[in-house]
Amino acid sequence: MSQVPGTQRARLAAAGAQSATAEVMLGRRSIGDVLRGRLFHALLLLAIALAVIGLGMLILDALVEGQSRLGPELFTEGSAVSPADSGFKPAIYGTVIVIGGVVLMTVPLGVGAALYLEEYANRERWWNRVIELNIQNLAAVPSIVYGILGLAFFVRGPLDLGFVAFAGSLTLTLLVLPTVIIAAREAIRAVPPSIREGALALGATQWQTVRRQVLPASIAGIVTGVILAISRAIGETAPLLLVGAATLVTREPTDPFTDSYTVLPVQIFQYFSRAQEDYRILAAAGIIVMLIVLLLMNSFAIWLRNRYEQRW
């Protein structure tokens, strides 16, 4: 039974008792009370309904607006003068390249940081607390600030990469890293200490224990967290705007270090911003594609978690 401080517990218990007594003292609950209870319940259901309806309307609206443009041209055409000839091909290439870079960098850095904080860091030491605090704060920084960081350090500044996909990857990596670290830490923390003790008691070193027992046991949770973080990265637009996911990309990017690039959500935004109505329809079609991809990814992540999660 969890501990509630005595004063608060007493106060809450008294509140519960008071309200209960108010009802009981009336002999039986009055019609007014019953109606109020029903109304409350209905309001709660309404709240949920509004959220669900909101989501439904969003998806429906995108479907209605964009379904006329759903077709293979979305994937074969690039940005052209007329909406009918335009598609998302370069944007899709760009997303794959940028996100590929993010995965390659985020996984080792994120899992590494999580392992350090959970398995090695002594919480008493101030520098470890500073690291943890930083991660918590970074998770709440607006994404556009990461764009500013990317602009100042990766595109210009010390790395001076210019407006290329790699700069985008670096920026997004820093953006999603806190999420990956937090998710990985939870997965690692779920491994009970008895497993570690059992391994250490046999004469295994700390790293042997981590590598051969802790990591394999938490891998399902880590992968799920990574997939969810990546799907968030796929939808990120604002920071990439600043880091140069360009407006007009005619050829598909192939080299992450030199080619100009764009990504799917940025391309959608660009099409949306154009004057012609037909471009807006194209944007809606792009949204449908993105929603489907994200839905598939998230479902996969959840299936993965249910199938491989270690139950202790």
Add this chain to the structure above:
Amino acid sequence: MIAASRLSGGSSRISLEAASPRYGEKAIVWVLAMCGVLSVLTTTAIVISLIGPSLNFFRQIPVLDFLFGTFWSPAIQPASFGVLPIVVGTLNVTLWGLLFAIPIGLGAAVYLSEYARPGVRKTIKPILEVLEGVPTVAFGFFAFAFITPLLQDVWPGFLGSGPNIFNAGAAGLAVGLLIVPTIASISQDAMMAVPGGLREGAFALGASKMRVATRVIFPAALSGIVAAIVLAFSRAIGETMVVLMAAGATPNMTLSPTEPIQTMTAYIAVTATGDIGTGTIEYDTIFAVGLLLFVITLVMNMISIRFVRKYREVYE
């Protein structure tokens, strides 16, 4: 097997020293630690990237003029650098968003925590998770293409002329929908963390579900709920695409939902992607506004962490 010590006259000494220096182990700890230190480096980099040009900016524009001036027009002459219009624009969207999201999010949380059967909970939770995963461009599109026309259609005449094609209200509602999952999930966790004994005690005395939810659970989970709202507020402030697509690009110091406004985030996005020479004062406004945004969200986050710590302490 250890050689047995001889029975009398001394024993052969075994060694308990490490068989090998195990440099690999030490190296690994350092590598992992560096991954952790990266977070500190990132924060430092953010601060550096913001501070440099900001200092440049504040050398030319007094801080108080910036913070409390009411006319924001860095690009168009006569240039004015009072940031309040875009701050108010941000608050405008955020307030309407919270007005929508708080009742819905808390209502959903109370329902899921106190009323819903486990089966219902299992179906609704993924729906909220899907909502959380929808990219912001989709919300922006929704705001512009659906909510604005809807608002224009249903706007009652007595409230004056209806919403502009770019307006704060549609963006606000979309942002509200976006932050509902944040409020709902954190509040729900806080409510479910309230010890069952408190609920059962009240029920045993004859209290109704509504009374238990409102008089016992809600106050008990209050710190967590406040943390949720503060976090959602922070997220709403930092939102860019929805406002870019639906709220417009005109700095406008109003809290009216019908007018176009510009938020801090939208200003940064528009200016940074425009044709502005680096080193000009206009370019530096990106960083000054960015710094303001960063500081605000940092403070909000620290507040939220304190509240989360408070409710976690109580129940763990």
Add this chain to the structure above:
Amino acid sequence: MDETVTDPERTIGGEAERSGRPGIDVSSTAHAAHEAHQESVGKRDTIFELRDVNVYYGDHRAVADVSADMFKNNITALIGPSGCGKSTLLRCLNRMNDLIPSARVEGRINYHDVDLYGPRVDEVEVRKRIGMVFQKPNPFPKSIFDNIAFGPRVLGMKGIEERVERALRGAALWDEVKDRLDMNAYGMSGGQQQRLCIARCIAVEPDVILMDEPCSALDPISTGKIEDLMLELKRDYSIVIVTHNMQQAARVSDMTAFLIVELDAEEKHRTGRVIEYDDTEKIFTNPSDSRTEDYVTGKVG
């Protein structure tokens, strides 16, 4: 099958009678007398020598002033009421207390005449020689084979398959699982899991096995099997066991240490202290201290 396993008369105190070994007092003069006596009759191999051992968690003293010798191929039992520091003391013997940052050991613990807490001592080496079986069985979420093989693999031993079989035989588990080595260990019953943990422990060929209430989470039949196993294992290993089950200590151990809990003045901190440490038979039939007598006869505890 060794007679001593089934004949309680010969197990408890029998060897003590044969060697004429007296019990050990806490006071130093008695201790000196004991040492002298040891020299004269031929010393049994000493595994552990504890001298004035105090264990602290931060400022709080958990175990006070323990001095005792533990012997090779013996089963030494630590008994006493809960909170008396038995497990804390046990975990000092393989440096598992190092895992708790605030833990501190004062005094001297010698293992085969080497200071266990010496400056150059590597706790990993210590644990290769001094293994541990825990109260709640903690098999790894892997197959039976991989559970046993883990130790030898990380220690770089060769001939994994033979070692696995040998370990499982040594833990009296081979016949039950030899056809199911690929099965996940979590599918086993509690008693089997604990024997698996014992097999895992002996697979790395330790010198000493520490057991922290190994049967408290098990049913009586499994408990009986493990007690039989302990008596078998005694031939090749030295065993120190913590148990809250007095009868178990009486059944299997050669020497028994009885600890009590002392509360400090404000009744906030509990400190454990060894009251009596002697041949098991003496502890249970003719204890020197009245507190020991009260505990083993069930009057308190």
